[in-house]
Amino acid sequence: MRKKPQRPAEPRAEETTQPHAVAAPLSRRARIAATIFVAFHLFAVITWAVPLDTPLIVQCREAIKGYMLWTGLFQKWDMFAPDPSKLNNYVSANVVYRDGRTAEWTFPRMENLGYVDKYFKERYRKYASDNLRLDTRAALWPDAARYIARAVATPSDAPVEIDLVRHWSEVLPPGPHGEDSSSPWTEFTFYRYSVQPGDLR
């Protein structure tokens, strides 16, 4: 049923700071459920995130692993830790075409992009510099090579071979007066892929 029309007093700015009038208390059952939920999740996220690998912690992690992976609650907080990387690096590809021509293809490099572009394209750094170049991520390489093959293929010529190359230069410790220096750039071809006709579709 509608309430009777009435004109409330004009609100003032201070009224927003007034204490909230009513509380919505939880039922006993809800309090118990909330307590169990909170206790379990505090245990789970702390166990997962703590930077220790004692046998007990490893076993606890194993017990909750299925749940953490499924929900996406897995987490590791180690930004630039325990020590920041000292490597400037990027990944490129050497492309060999059917007619024998070669070309270099590079993932977007943040240091070569403008302020706006680098904000949009930063995921390429994460993907290539933090993951693709690592030997432990070798399973990523065929997909990357196939993607590059499609990206560089032209109607007149198709690539037949993709070489993935990592480049790096180490930031050296500061000199006696704090001066910068870094090692010369080094490169290494870490993966060679022969392009199949089906890859370009």
Place this chain on the structure above:
Amino acid sequence: MSLKSIARAWNEFFLEPISPVPIALFRILYAGIVLLDIALLRPDWLIWFGPRGLITLPTMEQMETGARLDVFRFLPQTEFWTNAVFWMLLVSALFLLVGLYTRAASIATFILVASLHQRNLYIVHSGDTMLRVTGFFLMFAPAGAALSLDRLRNIWRGREGVTPVLRAPWAQRIIQVEMCLLYFMTFWSKSMGASWVNGTAVYYVERLEQFRRFPMPDFLRSLPMAKLETWFTLAVEFSLGTLVWIKELRYWILLAGLLLHLGLEYSMNVPMFQWIALALYVTFIDAADLARAWSWVRRAVNARPVAFAPASARAAEVLQAADVFGRLRLADGAPTVESAASVAKAVLRLWMPSGGVDSRGMMSAAAPSRSR
């Protein structure tokens, strides 16, 4: 200390009702960040998540084993469905932003955000992880209990009054704990690294060209400054992970965190990470302080008033609840607000930057800005 006192402290901390305004504000910031995040990803959406992208779904499943909450695993592997996930996430995040069907929107947003991460974990940074994890707990929070269209709808239907109802904060508390974990575990990991202890860590980070954003003045890149910056980072991370719970220190620590993240946002190119971390800070701000700060903003902005004549108590209550800018004036002769449509129009009027009444407070709400 007895078991009883521990139980009492636990109940007080997790279950004693508090204002839902901070968690509602976090909801708004969270949804805004999700929208910005997918806007940044949109130009390369198919490259990151598509069937012909840099990582195919079978490769992802091979590398990251186990059951995962990932809608991509159930959808056809086509570009159409990959794009559909973008549009679904856009709509759900918009609903979450305005607080319409908040619970359902928070569930949909979490599932889709988690799916994006599970689909391609190799482009995910720590800020994304925090977005995913806090999104999980946001589903359980009373995020639509304030600053939401749901609330206005409830008032219109007579289910709520003008003042928000206090709610049990357990989900907000876990989000706060997550923020502390982010900082404290990072501090802990860093404390095991020689470069963080000897003060050279920031020196190296500043020389990683792929992270550089805006130019830094030379004196800030010097070794002595790099040492100060390194130890400042450690001190702030330790404080945000632990001391932030102490009421007297809280705002000073949050201020130090704000300075740290703004400095990182300027100097380092890690999109959205700093804003995700800063959004968490609002869960630590007292609702009364938020209201005081907002009143100060309103006074500083001094928005033009808008006059209405609500024809019912519920219409008046909806307008009062929606009057976040303090523009509402109730006046005879002003446009009458009675039906749901006219209330909705009046609420939009309150939120629009232009329009209003003259100094006598009698001009029509529909009056254009020429009344200035």
